Amino acid sequence: MDKRINVTRPSLPPYGEYAELIKGIWENGWLTNFGPLENRLAEELKEYLDAANVTMFTNGHQALAAAVRIVAGGRAKELGIAPAEAEIVTTPFTFISTTYSITEAGFRPVFADVDPVTYTMDPAAAERLISDRTVAILPVHVYGTVCDVDAFEELSRRYDLPVIYDAAHCFGVRRSGRGIASCGAASMFSFHATKAFNTIEGGAVATDDAALAEALHAYCGFGQAGGADAGIAGTNAKMTEFAAAMGICNLRHIDEVLEKRRALHETYTRILTRGGYDPATGRTFETGLKLLPEQEGVSRNFAYFPVIFKDEPTALDVMRELSERNIHVRRYFYPLTSQAAAVRQYDPAETPVAASISSRVLALPFYADLSPDDAAEIAEIVLEKCRP
Numbered sequence: 001m002d003k004r005i006n007v008t009r010p011s012l013p014p015y016g017e018y019a020e021l022i023k024g025i026w027e028n029g030w031l032t033n034f035g036p037l038e039n040r041l042a043e044e045l046k047e048y049l050d051a052a053n054v055t056m057f058t059n060g061h062q063a064l065a066a067a068v069r070i071v072a073g074g075r076a077k078e079l080g081i082a083p084a085e086a087e088i089v090t091t092p093f094t095f096i097s098t099t100y101s102i103t104e105a106g107f108r109p110v111f112a113d114v115d116p117v118t119y120t121m122d123p124a125a126a127e128r129l130i131s132d133r134t135v136a137i138l139p140v141h142v143y144g145t146v147c148d149v150d151a152f153e154e155l156s157r158r159y160d161l162p163v164i165y166d167a168a169h170c171f172g173v174r175r176s177g178r179g180i181a182s183c184g185a186a187s188m189f190s191f192h193a194t195k196a197f198n199t200i201e202g203g204a205v206a207t208d209d210a211a212l213a214e215a216l217h218a219y220c221g222f223g224q225a226g227g228a229d230a231g232i233a234g235t236n237a238k239m240t241e242f243a244a245a246m247g248i249c250n251l252r253h254i255d256e257v258l259e260k261r262r263a264l265h266e267t268y269t270r271i272l273t274r275g276g277y278d279p280a281t282g283r284t285f286e287t288g289l290k291l292l293p294e295q296e297g298v299s300r301n302f303a304y305f306p307v308i309f310k311d312e313p314t315a316l317d318v319m320r321e322l323s324e325r326n327i328h329v330r331r332y333f334y335p336l337t338s339q340a341a342a343v344r345q346y347d348p349a350e351t352p353v354a355a356s357i358s359s360r361v362l363a364l365p366f367y368a369d370l371s372p373d374d375a376a377e378i379a380e381i382v383l384e385k386c387r388p
């Protein structure tokens with residue numbers, strides 16, 4: 001292609017709308033520290049995400065790290081387990097932020113394998129890793145595909161452990177008519193520039209627990225938000241008014257953005273499944289490619305378009321072919337986070353399904369302004385490389 005196609009590109013609102021909204025910042029002189037735009041966006045997101053409480057953060061990573069520190073840290077204290085001894089059962093098939101949210105707080109990540117259809121943490125594998133040092137469970141709704149939340153709820157009840165969801169990819173997803181934000185002790189959403197909904201940088205924790213929301217709010221303002229010392233050692237992770245303004249504008253256009261993403265998803269799926277396909281598993285018949293499954297009772301947000309190839313050499317070959325045509329895909333997620341230098345002590349063979357998927361996955365270019373013709377051309381190139 002003459003032009004470069006990247007794997008992602010942010011959605012921006014009309015410039016005039018953003019300019020109009022930030023005018024008020026020059027009038028009130030309020031740039032950060034829980035300003036009116038941040039409060040307004042939090043209220044709008046409560047409604048959109050179907051969440052009882054939403055606490056805004058400067059980015060998703062800080063939001064997740066805060067939830068881990070407070071929720072898992074609280075459980076460790078109750079159990080009398082020193083942080084260095086405390087374990088959190090999690091998945092290695094995710095973005096590195098998930099794992100670092102655990103290690104930064106001084107806890108040990110313990111990696112469970114994933115389900116071969118949804119790529120989300122396998123509850124049975126997670127259960128096998130629960131020990132008397134476990135203080136929390138941290139699954140990820142990978143690519144917007146919802147984890148087996150019923151099974152995790154059952155584990156939570158049986159072992160009296162909090163479940164913190166990394167819902168970074170799951171903006172707006174609903175399950176059985178309810179927002180995904182209501183699952184577990186807390187759910188983190190990322191509003192990074194590359195996500196379906198963005199605040200430039202930004203994130204939030206949604207929770208049904210009002211006391212936890214208050215603690216999170218205090219935490220992101222040095223533990224002293226509201227003027228009083230909340231008795232919690234905090235950090236600075238406040239959302240700015242410029243970020244909140246971007247969120248307010250983007251939320252007005254979210255339906256158009258999701259519709260464009262849905263149409264692209266359909267274009268990719270139509271071409272890549274030409275030889276037939278089973279939507280329940282995402283498996284295609286002619287090419288052996290695997291796409292994301294459709295989940296009964298779950299609304300999709302079309303966050304990403306990952307494709308699993310039959311083997312790693314094929315994935316790398318497709319990546320090379322696309323790159324030569326100025327089309328840039330991403331091995332998202334590769335390698336497993338259990339292989340990251342800062343946590344390297346795990347053998348990928350301990351999580352064979354995750355290791356296999358990670359070696360074979362490519363995320364195709366996917367963003368609202370990608371033209372359907374370009375998506376069709378990309379899909380044809382991929383298909384051509386994978387035909388038997």
Ligand SMILES: Cc1ncc(COP(=O)(O)O)c(C=O)c1O
Pocket residue numbers: 059060061062064094095097098140166168169190191192202203
């Ligand atoms: C699964 C996952 N968790 C956490 C994060 C961190 O979010 P942020 O980039 O907003 O800090 C991301 C971001 O890309 C993510 O994909």
